[in-house]
Amino acid sequence: MKTIKVIKTESMTSCIMILFAMLLVPPISTSAGDPIAYVLNTNGETLSKINLSTGVVTNNLLTIGSDIWCYPNQMVVRDTLMYVTVSGTDEIQVINLKTEKTAYYINTGVYTNPYWIDFAEDPYLYVTLLMTGTVAKINYLTGAIVTEVPVGKSPEGIKIVGDKAYIACSGFDWDTYQYDPGRVAVYDITGDSVIEYIGLGLNPQYLQLDNSGRIHVVCTGDYTTIWGSAYIIDTDFDSVVDSIYLGGTPGQISIGPDNIAYIASAGWSESGYVFTYNTATGEVYHDNSNPLTVDLNCLTAIAYQDSTCFTGSFTDYVNVIDSAGSYLASYAVGDGPVHIAFNYLPGDVNGDFAVNIFDVTYLIDWLYLSGEIPRWPKWRANVNSDNAYNLFDITHLIAYLYLDGPPPKIGPDWLR
Numbered sequence: 496m497k498t499i500k501v502i503k504t505e506s507m508t509s510c511i512m513i514l515f516a517m518l519l520v521p522p523i524s525t526s527a528g529d530p531i532a533y534v535l536n537t538n539g540e541t542l543s544k545i546n547l548s549t550g551v552v553t554n555n556l557l558t559i560g561s562d563i564w565c566y567p568n569q570m571v572v573r574d575t576l577m578y579v580t581v582s583g584t585d586e587i588q589v590i591n592l593k594t595e596k597t598a599y600y601i602n603t604g605v606y607t608n609p610y611w612i613d614f615a616e617d618p619y620l621y622v623t624l625l626m627t628g629t630v631a632k633i634n635y636l637t638g639a640i641v642t643e644v645p646v647g648k649s650p651e652g653i654k655i656v657g658d659k660a661y662i663a664c665s666g667f668d669w670d671t672y673q674y675d676p677g678r679v680a681v682y683d684i685t686g687d688s689v690i691e692y693i694g695l696g697l698n699p700q701y702l703q704l705d706n707s708g709r710i711h712v713v714c715t716g717d718y719t720t721i722w723g724s725a726y727i728i729d730t731d732f733d734s735v736v737d738s739i740y741l742g743g744t745p746g747q748i749s750i751g752p753d754n755i756a757y758i759a760s761a762g763w764s765e766s767g768y769v770f771t772y773n774t775a776t777g778e779v780y781h782d783n784s785n786p787l788t789v790d791l792n793c794l795t796a797i798a799y800q801d802s803t804c805f806t807g808s809f810t811d812y813v814n815v816i817d818s819a820g821s822y823l824a825s826y827a828v829g830d831g832p833v834h835i836a837f838n839y840l841p842g843d844v845n846g847d848f849a850v851n852i853f854d855v856t857y858l859i860d861w862l863y864l865s866g867e868i869p870r871w872p873k874w875r876a877n878v879n880s881d882n883a884y885n886l887f888d889i890t891h892l893i894a895y896l897y898l899d900g901p902p903p904k905i906g907p908d909w910l911r
Contacts (some may be wrong), residue, residue, distance in 0.1 A: 543555075630643070662679060709730060725772070750798060812855045850895075858876060
């Protein structure tokens with residue numbers, strides 16, 4: 496095995512020397528294959544796969560849950576593995592995307608109802624447990640629950656930023672069927688404890704990190720008299736810096752490379768709705784008064800790297816729209832598409848779903864020659880997962896491609 500020196504200077508001369516050395520060693524290359532959109536079908540309890548290059552849809556790719564009535568909520572793709580929260584059967588299903596088979600299940604306990612997950616430092620993930628009002632820290636390699644901590648009534652969404660987790664406590668009381676005031680628990684990852692609460696609107700459910708490192712929290716309301724809003728949290732001071740009234744019953748939120756937030760908002764009569772606003776300026780483009788319309792009962796709206804948005808509705812279609820709501824593509828999938836994820840690859844700096852010499856030159860061009868920024872999501876360029884973008888990412892990538900070094904890593908925080 497060859498070795499590589501740790502280069503501590505960030506000069507352009509160092510980069511030129513690295514590129515020259517690369518000419519002496521044949522490279523390897525990693526490919527994710529064609530870009531894929533994975534679709535989680537909550538009613539059908541199956542996984543669908545959309546090949547975005549060919550347009551071919553594979554339905555019933557895999558059965559979700561270890562038993563029937565499993566009600567899957569969310570999936571996260573991390574390199575070649577997928578993690579699915581399966582509420583009805585109280586488990587996290589881990590799927591090997593190379594073999595397209597279930598690798599193993601992580602049990603969260605009877606009647607816990609795992610809702611949403613996010614990843615901290617390896618090998619830990621955190622999952623909200625809706626019915627017990629707790630968050631569990633899990634070693635996802637062994638499947639062991641390391642600790643479980645009360646955070647508030649009916650926690651749903653979770654987003655980890657640095658050494659803190661932000662947890663949306665919806666406040667729903669399962670005895671009275673009423674909502675307590677909404678709040679976000681700020682959870683210290685290093686000490687595994689809640690350090691404070693941030694008060695918000697009614698029924699906070701979903702959170703997303705924007706391109707400036709702020710958390711956007713969707714508060715859905717009570718579905719009858721109090722309607723939806725989005726709240727923006729500054730993660731440096733853990734305080735609300737803005738709120739945006741949307742109306743209706745907004746749900747899942749995703750933020751694209753162009754700073755547009757897409758929010759799925761059901762719709763029960765003739766159409767499903769998607770709300771949008773600019774996360775950088777706060778300007779609302781589409782709310783309950785003028786929503787983007789898609790198929791009936793829109794359950795999910797997920798931004799893609801090209802600034803389009805993939806929506807899933809109870810008509811069992813995934814529709815691709817632009818920010819104006821124009822239909823770009825439609826795919827027939829399984830029953831009840833509730834969440835969508837893509838096969839993004841760490842180290843794929845230029846967004847072509849492969850890791851090779853072009854990613855090295857792209858990264859150098861960006862860091863030293865005022866070239867284009869890495870393709871969104873930007874975490875693909877944080878090759879060594881140290882939460883920074885610098886020469887060490889270049890050397891890590893070169894060591895992998897040319898010197899038998901470790902592969903690019905997916906860090907705990909997918910830096911945008």
